[in-house]
Amino acid sequence: MISLEDLRNIANDEGIPVLSVASVSSWDSDTIVSRIVPTDMRPGNIMDGCKVAIVLGLPIGYAMERIDGKRTYVEAYDIMNDMIDDAMERIAGEIIDDGHNAVVISRNRRDSKVIFSNRCAAYLAGIGTFGANNSTITERYGPRIRFGTILSDIDVETSVPMDHQICTGCMRCVRACPQHLITYARPLSIIDVEGCAEYSKRSTASGKSPCERCIDVCPIGK
Numbered sequence: 001m002i003s004l005e006d007l008r009n010i011a012n013d014e015g016i017p018v019l020s021v022a023s024v025s026s027w028d029s030d031t032i033v034s035r036i037v038p039t040d041m042r043p044g045n046i047m048d049g050c051k052v053a054i055v056l057g058l059p060i061g062y063a064m065e066r067i068d069g070k071r072t073y074v075e076a077y078d079i080m081n082d083m084i085d086d087a088m089e090r091i092a093g094e095i096i097d098d099g100h101n102a103v104v105i106s107r108n109r110r111d112s113k114v115i116f117s118n119r120c121a122a123y124l125a126g127i128g129t130f131g132a133n134n135s136t137i138t139e140r141y142g143p144r145i146r147f148g149t150i151l152s153d154i155d156v157e158t159s160v161p162m163d164h165q166i167c168t169g170c171m172r173c174v175r176a177c178p179q180h181l182i183t184y185a186r187p188l189s190i191i192d193v194e195g196c197a198e199y200s201k202r203s204t205a206s207g208k209s210p211c212e213r214c215i216d217v218c219p220i221g222k
């Protein structure tokens with residue numbers, strides 16, 4: 001039977017330093033996530049017999065050290081997604097070889113349809129807590145980390161959400177937004193997601209990188 005240590009060893013071998021597991025039942029029992037994640041986007045409704053969500057985390061700085069610094073932001077983003085996808089495919093392969101099922105929620109989807117919230121999975125797996133910029137913030141890397149998730153029916157040790165907030169409420173992210181799209185609230189801020197996507201699209205089209213200022217300014221993990 002594949003263990004948590006086995007999963008972490010494979011992830012580490014693929015250059016992914018963070019891995020934790022959430023129980024599928026937490027999507028229904030957690031007071032925040034059960035309110036914001038529609039039922040058709042919960043693991044139990046995506047994969048028959050799903051018991052756990054295995055969440056991988058790749059810190060952006062960690063990945064940048066491994067890739068050519070001359071890459072554009074978009075290229076670097078794709079490379080990070082590839083790293084996460086490769087690690088998830090390898091872990092899923094090991095799980096299937098062990099006689100169980102695994103479904104990889106790929107990072108490199110080219111359509112814009114959101115089918116799963118990795119930030120909620122990371123929160124439920126105890127990797128971080130929600131920040132005012134609406135990302136999942138980790139103690140060590142702040143919000144500068146990308147997540148990927150594998151759904152599976154294995155029996156493995158799971159974690160629970162942290163019992164303390166990592167976000168200090170400093171409001172730097174709220175003030176940094178050039179479009180004033182973040183309305184601070186607890187436990188989750190309200191972000192004009194369409195306005196943010198539109199601004200990032202314009203910014204990328206004019207040769208600049210996507211915005212992400214609300215991520216860059218966060219002091220956690222710096």
Ligand code: SF4
Pocket residue numbers: 176177178179180181182191195196197199200211212213214215
């Ligand atoms: S990414 Fe930029 S535009 Fe979008 S909410 Fe963050 S700071 Fe605002």
Ligand code: SF4
Pocket residue numbers: 131132133134137166167168169170171172173174217218219220
């Ligand atoms: S910048 Fe401050 S308020 Fe915003 S997420 Fe980071 S710690 Fe929280």
